[in-house]
Amino acid sequence: MKAAGFETAAREALGDSQLRRNMARATTTIRARRAAAVGEVPDWEELREAGAAIKAATMVSLPEHLERLERAVEERGGQVHWARDAAEANAIVTDLARSHGAEEVVKVKSITTDEIELNDALAAAGISAYETDFAELVNQLAGDWSSHILVPAIHRNRSEIRLLFERTIARGQELSDDPPALAAVARDYLRELFLRVPFGVSGANFAIAETGSVGVVESEGNGRMCTTLPEVLVTVMGIEKVLPEWRDLEVFLQLLPRSATGERMNPYTSIWSGVTPEDGPREFHLVLLDNGRTDVLADAVGRQALHCIRCSACLNVCPVYSRVGGHAYGSVYPGPIGAVLTPQLRGPAEAPTLPWASSLCGACLDACPVKIDIPSLLVHLRGRVRREVGAPHAESAALGIAFRAFSGRARYERAQRLRRLGRGALANALAAPWTRSRDLPEPPDQTFREWWDERGQG
Amino acid sequence: MTAPGRVALLVTCFNDTLFPGVGKATVAVLERLGCAVDFPREQTCCGQMHGNSGARDEGLALAARTARVFASEPAVVCPSASCVGWLRDAAPRLAREAGEEGLAADLDELGGRVFELTEFLCDRLGVEDVGAFFPHRVAYHATCHSLRGLRLGDRPLRLLRAVQGLDLAEVEDEDCCGFGGTFAVKNADVSTAMLGDKMAVLRATGAEVCTAVDTSCLMHIGGGLGRARAGMRTVHLAEILAAER
Numbered sequence: 001m002k003a004a005g006f007e008t009a010a011r012e013a014l015g016d017s018q019l020r021r022n023m024a025r026a027t028t029t030i031r032a033r034r035a036a037a038v039g040e041v042p043d044w045e046e047l048r049e050a051g052a053a054i055k056a057a058t059m060v061s062l063p064e065h066l067e068r069l070e071r072a073v074e075e076r077g078g079q080v081h082w083a084r085d086a087a088e089a090n091a092i093v094t095d096l097a098r099s100h101g102a103e104e105v106v107k108v109k110s111i112t113t114d115e116i117e118l119n120d121a122l123a124a125a126g127i128s129a130y131e132t133d134f135a136e137l138v139n140q141l142a143g144d145w146s147s148h149i150l151v152p153a154i155h156r157n158r159s160e161i162r163l164l165f166e167r168t169i170a171r172g173q174e175l176s177d178d179p180p181a182l183a184a185v186a187r188d189y190l191r192e193l194f195l196r197v198p199f200g201v202s203g204a205n206f207a208i209a210e211t212g213s214v215g216v217v218e219s220e221g222n223g224r225m226c227t228t229l230p231e232v233l234v235t236v237m238g239i240e241k242v243l244p245e246w247r248d249l250e251v252f253l254q255l256l257p258r259s260a261t262g263e264r265m266n267p268y269t270s271i272w273s274g275v276t277p278e279d280g281p282r283e284f285h286l287v288l289l290d291n292g293r294t295d296v297l298a299d300a301v302g303r304q305a306l307h308c309i310r311c312s313a314c315l316n317v318c319p320v321y322s323r324v325g326g327h328a329y330g331s332v333y334p335g336p337i338g339a340v341l342t343p344q345l346r347g348p349a350e351a352p353t354l355p356w357a358s359s360l361c362g363a364c365l366d367a368c369p370v371k372i373d374i375p376s377l378l379v380h381l382r383g384r385v386r387r388e389v390g391a392p393h394a395e396s397a398a399l400g401i402a403f404r405a406f407s408g409r410a411r412y413e414r415a416q417r418l419r420r421l422g423r424g425a426l427a428n429a430l431a432a433p434w435t436r437s438r439d440l441p442e443p444p445d446q447t448f449r450e451w452w453d454e455r456g457q458g
Numbered sequence: 459m460t461a462p463g464r465v466a467l468l469v470t471c472f473n474d475t476l477f478p479g480v481g482k483a484t485v486a487v488l489e490r491l492g493c494a495v496d497f498p499r500e501q502t503c504c505g506q507m508h509g510n511s512g513a514r515d516e517g518l519a520l521a522a523r524t525a526r527v528f529a530s531e532p533a534v535v536c537p538s539a540s541c542v543g544w545l546r547d548a549a550p551r552l553a554r555e556a557g558e559e560g561l562a563a564d565l566d567e568l569g570g571r572v573f574e575l576t577e578f579l580c581d582r583l584g585v586e587d588v589g590a591f592f593p594h595r596v597a598y599h600a601t602c603h604s605l606r607g608l609r610l611g612d613r614p615l616r617l618l619r620a621v622q623g624l625d626l627a628e629v630e631d632e633d634c635c636g637f638g639g640t641f642a643v644k645n646a647d648v649s650t651a652m653l654g655d656k657m658a659v660l661r662a663t664g665a666e667v668c669t670a671v672d673t674s675c676l677m678h679i680g681g682g683l684g685r686a687r688a689g690m691r692t693v694h695l696a697e698i699l700a701a702e703r
Contacts, residue, residue, distance in 0.1 A: 011647040301555055319634045323651050356645065359638025359652070360510060362606035376551060382512025391512075395640070399508060403516045406471065406503040407523070416475050433646035437653065438681030441476055448474040448481035452497050 006353040009328040019155055019325055026154045027322040033262025050251045051370040055307035065209045065242045072212025076274025078284040086116035089289050093234055094125045100232055102199035104128045108226040109203030109216050110136055112236050114332045130193050132222040134186050141168045147326030150260050150312040155325045200230035204237040210245045215271040224270050233281040238289050240306040255369035259311035292345035301380045305341045307370045314364035336364035340377040348385045355381035398430055416447050462492035466531035470538045471503035477673050483700035484537045487588055500527045506544035510639050514552055521549040522561050525568045534572045537696045539604035539671045542574040575696055576613040586620045591703040593623030597665035601672040602634050614695055627663035637678035653682045668692045
C-alpha cells in the first residue's frame with residue numbers, strides 16, 4: 001500500500017469527477033453535523049483541554065499504565081500479549097486462530113489490524129477474515145481499501161454500493177439505491193456470519209488500566225455482535241490507546257462521538273473486562289501493539305500524534321483531504337493525522353511527501369478534540385525529512401539561493417535588481433507549476449525601498 | 459490604546475520586491491493617523507518560507523536577523539498576518555525545538571512588539587474609521603493566518619465597514635484558498651482545485667474586488683482570477699484603507 005508520492009496520487013484523484021463529488025458531499029455533511037454537535041456543548045474547550053491533558057500525562061508514564069492494564073486484564077481472566085511489530089502481532093493472532101481450529105474470523109474496528117495487514121496474514125494461513133462494519137464490508141467485497149478512518153467507503157456513493165452488492169452478496173437480486181434497503185442486504189449477510197463464526201477479532205477505542213476494561217464505540221451494532229457472540233475474542237490495540245482511570249471515559253465518551261459522527265452519543269458502546277462466566281466469549285486475548293509507536297514517543301515534538309483518538313474530524317475539515325480523498329495518502333491513516341502519523345510510524349524515508357500534503361491552513365488543529373497541533377507537527381516533520389532523507393534538488397537549490405540573498409542587505413538589494421532583468425532558468429522551472437493555472441504578477445518598476453529612498457526620510 | 463507615535467514598518471520581502479503598493483499604502487494610513495513611520499533599511503526576509511519548508515536553521519537565522527534589525531523599535535507594524543504569525547508563534551516554537559532558548563526568548567520579546575496592521579489600528583490606536591473612501595463592492599477573504607493563526611476576528615471587517623462608499627459582500631466559507639506557501643507549487647494540482655472552489659465562492663458575492671491581509675494569498679487568488687478573466691481584482695486591505703476621495 002505504498003504510494004508513488006502524494007503529489008502524483010493527488011493529481012490522479014483530482015481527475016476523478018465521481019470521487020470529487022462523493023467526497024465533497026460526504027465531508028460537507030459530516031462537517032455540518034460535527035459543528036452543530038460541538039456548538040451545543042458550553043464547555044467544549046474545557047473538554048478539549050482535559051482530553052489533551054489526560055493524553056499528555058498518560059504518555060509520560062506509558063509503560064506503568066500498560067503494565068497495570070496487563071495485571072488488571074489477567075486478574076479478570078483475560079490474557080495479554082505484547083507485539084513489537086506487525087509480524088509479531090499477526091503471528092499471535094494467527095496462532096490463536098489455529099489453536100482453536102478457526103477457519104473463519106469476524107472482525108470489527110479494523111484500522112489497527114489494517115495497519116499490520118492482518119487479513120493477508122490470516123489468508124496466508126488459510127483463514128478467512130470477514131469485515132462486519134458496513135463500509136469495511138463494502139471495501140472488502142470491492143477489493144478496495146479504506147479511504148477514511150471512520151467512514152472507510154466515503155469515496156463510494158449508494159449507487160456504486162448497490163451495483164457492488166448485486167455482483168457479490170446479493171447476486172441475482174435487483175436492489176434499489178435506498179440506503180435502508182442496502183443496509184438490510186448487508187444485515188442478512190452479516191447476521192449469518194455472526195451466528196456461525198465463533199472467533200472474533202476487534203480493535204479498541206480505549207482500554208482502562210485501572211479496571212482492565214476494553215471498549216469499542218460504534219454505530220451499527222456489529223461491534224456488539226463481534227465482541228459478545230464469539231467463543232474467543234482477540235483484541236489488537238495500539239499501546240497509545242490506554243487510559244489510566246475509568247473516570248477518564250467521561251471526557252473521551254463526550255469528545256469522540258461529537259467529533260466523529262456529530263452525534264451526542266454513539267449508538268453502541270461495548271465495554272468488557274476480561275471474561276465473564278456464562279456471558280460472552282469464554283476466552284479473551286488482548287494484543288498490545290507497538291509497531292513504531294515507541295519511536296514516535298521518543299520524538300519530543302512528534303509524540304503528540306499519539307494522542308489521536310481516531311475521530312477523523314481533521315479529515316472532514318481538511319481542504320486537501322476533502323478534495324483528494326484518502327487513497328492519495330498511501331497510508332492506512334489518511335488526512336492530516338495520517339500525514340503526521342505515518343511518516344513517524346514507518347520512518348520519514350517511507351513517507352517523505354506526506355508532511356507537504358497540507359497548506360498549513362490550521363483547520364485540523366481547530367477541529368481536533370485533543371488539540372494536536374498538526375500544522376506544527378507537519379513543519380517539524382518537513383524538517384526531519386529534509387535532514388534525514390533529503391529534498392528534491394531544485395527545491396533545495398532555490399531555498400539555498402534565497403537564503404543567501406536574504407542574509408545581507410547588499411545581496412538582497414542586488415537580487416531585487418536582478419529580479420527585474422528577467423527570470424533565470426531556475427526561476428522559470430519553479431514558475432511552471434504556478435503559471436499552469438495562475439498568472440504571475442509583473443515585477444514593479446520600483447521596489448518599496450527604492451520608493452522610500454526617493455521619497456526622502458521626512 | 460496608545461497615542462500615535464514612532465512605528466517601524468516591517469514591509470516583508472514579498473511586498474518590498476513584488477507589491478510595493480502595499481508598503482506605500484501602509485505608510486500612508488499610518489501617517490494619516492499621526493504616526494511617525496520609519497523603515498529600517500537592513501530588513502530583508504523574516505524567514506517564514508524557510509521555516510515552513512522545513513529549513514529550520516535557515517528560517518531561524520532569518521528570524522534572528524529580523525529580531526536584531528528591529529531590536530530598538532518600540533512598535534513594529536507589518537501588513538502580513540502570516541509573517542507576524544511566524545515571528546510571534548512558529549519561530550519561537552521552532553527555536554525551542556532546536557534548543558535555542560536565547561533566540562526563543564528574543565523572538566517572544568519581539569512578538570510582543572510586532573503588530574499585524576489591523577491589530578495595530580484597532581487595538582493600539584483604537585480606530586476603525588481611518589478616513590478612507592473606496593466606492594466598490596468588496597469581498598473580504600479571511601486568510602488562514604489571520605483567521606486561525608492570529609485570530610484577528612472581525613478587526614478587518616470593522617475597518618472595512620467604516621470605509622466610505624464601500625459595499626461589503628459576505629463570503630460564504632472560511633476555507634483555505636490553496637496558496638500555502640511552497641504548497642502552491644509543490645502540490646500545484648491540489649492548490650489549483652482549492653483555488654477554483656474559492657474563486658467560485660468569491661465570484662458568487664458579485665464583488666468586483668477581493669481583499670485580504672496577506673499579499674501572498676492575494677497573489678494566488680488574483681493570479682487565478684486574472685487567468686480566468688473573471689472581472690474581479692485583488693487589493694490588499696492596506697490599499698483600501700489608504701484610498702481617499
